[in-house]
Amino acid sequence: MEQIATFRVPPKLITGVGAVGSVCDEIRELGGSKVLVVTDPGVAACPPLAMLTEALDAGGVDYAVFDQVIPEPPMEQPPQCLELAQSEGADLLLGLGGGSSMDVAKVTAFLMTNGGNPSDYFGNELVAKPGVPTILMPTTAGTASEVTNVAILKDRGAKLKEGIVxxxxxxxxGILDPRLTLSVPTDVSAATGMDALIHAIECYISVKATDMTDTFALKAISLCAGNLRRVCEDGSDLAARTKMQQGCLIGGISFANAGVGGVHALSYPLGGAYDVPHGVANSLMMLPVLRFNAPACAERMADIGVAMGLDVAQAPAKEGADAALDALAELVSDIGIPPRLRDVGVAREDLEAMADSAMTVTRLLANNPRPLSREDALALYEEVY
Ligand SMILES: NC(=O)c1ccc[n+]([C@@H]2O[C@H](COP(=O)([O-])OP(=O)(O)OC[C@H]3O[C@@H](n4cnc5c(N)ncnc54)[C@H](O)[C@@H]3O)[C@@H](O)[C@H]2O)c1
Ligand SMILES: [Fe+2]
Structure with missing residues (x-):
């Protein structure tokens, strides 16, 4: 019998080509009189910011722009953004970008009403009061931060990514317009797309999975696995971009409720110590961790194979699981993500410290279908080195 579970999603999600056009109505409905757009320099130089400001100008909305978010943002960033929000008198924050910009917008929004520093809130439910309202507009199909209760910041001192839940x-x-993702460069499409796929896979095998989250996870696996190669081949394919965005969103709804596990936990030290982009770090750790997990969740791994379109519905579970792992290996290779830790500059002598660091991500390790010890983590890092 299923355990008692809570299922949460943001109150409103607007999706589809042209969705950006609804932004002014949403700002008015939320009572916003001055908007701070939070984004990064890369997005600011691309069509998404121009598309948004055009809509804001046309609707007569007053706004300012903070365009200094650093990808994989350190915890010093939200206070910088807060300074501008306060000096501009902003009462609504609009995160425009990938997970990095959306997460800085989320944290700044609650700092405005709660005070303190981001590090005061690392962990679970330590934020007392609601922040100013936020609208999130993803420009990558990857993190699904627009539907999660998480914000991730880098603690450079501890060389780790920390979560504020x-x-x-x-x-x-959440406003999801697939046109905002058309300008994503191929390497970012590959990395972020793998992140989206891994969310769906990890929450399908999570110990917290329910029938409800399974429904979303399987659909997301099918959409992401079916369209990721295409968006990497031709980023201007709006139909494939739309399907990727939907897959990411749907998988995000699932992972926000069932949680991700060992792949994400072991990828955190890579982002924290080596600035490896989140999606690349996850892709590197995906195969070793899933192979380690497979004996504990072979049937579920076989279901993942079926969702990926493999003809394994009637096969024994182990065979289906192996086929899914092979198909995932082929996908990662086809979209050009480096296969080894040494390819992204990791030093062999750091593996021990990375294993120690991964063990601190208890929030995610608790969801993994197979208990994963420090020795296991070290062996998995060595396997993929
Ligand atoms: N909050 C969550 O639920 C959650 C979940 C997973 C990961 N994260 C965090 O999100 C961050 C990663 O986010 P991400 O993978 O989306 O990447 P990102 O936000 O770091 O962006 C990566 C790069 O892509 C560029 N880019 C983004 N959209 C573009 C577009 N439309 N056109 C051209 N360039 C574009 C950016 O300028 C940047 O250089 C990490 O810090 C990660 O830890 C958060
Ligand atoms: Fe992720």
């Missing part, structure tokens, strides 16, 4: 991180409105 709070109900106050949910946005008021």
């Amino acid at each position: 709070t109900q106050h991180n949910y946005c008021k409105v």
Whole structure:
């Protein structure tokens, strides 16, 4: 019998080509009189920011722009953004970008009403009051931060990514317009797309999975696995971009409720110590961790193979699981993500410290279908070195 589970999603998600056009109505409905757009220099130089400001100008909305988010943002960033939000008198924050920009917007929004520093809130439900309202507009199909209660910041000192998990991180409105993802470069499409696929896979095998989250996870696996190669081949394919965005969103809804596990936990030290992009770090750790997990969840891994379109529905579970792992290996190779830790500059002598660091990500390790010890983590890092 299923355990008692809570299922949460943001109150409103607007999707589809042209969705950006709804932004002014949403700002008015939320009572926003001055908007701070939070983005990074890469996105600011691309069509998404121009598309948004055009809509804001046309609707007569007053706004300012913070365009200094650093990809994989350190914890010093939200206070910088807060300074501008306060000096501009912003009462609504709009995160435009990938997970990095959306997460900085989320944290800044609750700092505005709660005070303190981001590190005061690392962990679970430590934010007392709701922040100012947020609208999130993803420009990558990867993190699904627009539907999660998480914000991730880098602690450079501890060389680790830290999570702030709070109900106050949910946005008021998510606006997902696939046109915003058309300019994503191929390597970023590959990395972020793998992140989206891994969310769906990890939450399908999570110990917290329910029938509800399974429904979303399987659909997301099928959409992401079916369209990722295409968006990497031809980023201008709007139909494939739309399907990837939907897959990411649907998988995100699942992972926000069932949680991710060992792949994400072991990837955190890579992002924290080596600035490896989140999606690349996850792709590197995906195969070793899933192979380690497979004996504990062979049937579920076989279901993943079926969702990926493999003809294994009638095969024994182990055979189906092996076929899914082979297909995932082929996908990672086809879209050009480096296969080894040494390819992204990791030093062999750091593996022990990385294993120690991964063990601190207890929030995610608790969801893994097979208990994963420090020795296991070290062996998995060595396997993929
Ligand atoms: N909050 C969550 O639920 C959650 C979940 C997973 C990961 N994360 C975090 O999100 C961050 C990673 O986010 P990400 O993978 O989306 O990447 P990102 O936000 O770091 O962006 C990566 C790069 O892509 C560029 N880019 C983004 N959209 C573009 C577009 N449309 N056109 C051209 N360039 C574009 C950016 O300028 C940047 O250089 C990490 O810090 C990670 O830890 C958060
Ligand atoms: Fe992720």
